[in-house]
Amino acid sequence: MRGSGGDIEGQEMGMLFVLTLEGNIYSCKHCKTHLALSDDIISMSFHCRHGKAYLFDKVVNVTVGKKEERMMMTGMHTVVDIFCVGCGSIVGWKYEAAQEKQQKYKEGKFILERFKVLGPDGSMYVHGPEVQAGGSDAEDA
Numbered sequence: 475m476r477g478s479g480g481d482i483e484g485q486e487m488g489m490l491f492v493l494t495l496e497g498n499i500y501s502c503k504h505c506k507t508h509l510a511l512s513d514d515i516i517s518m519s520f521h522c523r524h525g526k527a528y529l530f531d532k533v534v535n536v537t538v539g540k541k542e543e544r545m546m547m548t549g550m551h552t553v554v555d556i557f558c559v560g561c562g563s564i565v566g567w568k569y570e571a572a573q574e575k576q577q578k579y580k581e582g583k584f585i586l587e588r589f590k591v592l593g594p595d596g597s598m599y600v601h602g603p604e605v606q607a608g609g610s611d612a613e614d615a
């Protein structure tokens with residue numbers, strides 16, 4: 475069977491390599507770029523300033539920002555922000571280093587902020603009354 479219809483995602487070859495994941499996928503809520511699999515979730519009990527966040531063993535299709543020291547509830551960490559390669563929006567951060575021994579398991583792991591990503595069933599996490607001013611590109615009735 476060839477030519478199965480459906481959604482064709484424009485992937486600009488030569489500019490970016492966008493990996494396609496299979497399974498229960500978390501994807502960028504803006505451009506639907508695949509970011510991570512639910513199989514790779516280490517913990518769902520993280521929090522960030524916007525609400526829930528998940529810790530992932532690996533995340534794809536992101537670029538990293540510059541390292542910074544960040545004080546968190548669990549101590550000082552060296553982190554880099556991570557950005558979706560599809561649209562450049564920030565989706566979370568990566569732990570480069572943790573100072574506390576008990577936090578070392580997070581090194582090299584990724585946080586995706588739940589409200590920045592779509593869940594495996596396409597669900598969007600809504601946190602608080604975030605009103606968008608003049609959203610002229612909204613097509614939902």
Ligand SMILES: [Zn+2]
Nearest residue numbers: 502505558561
């Ligand atoms: Zn994106």
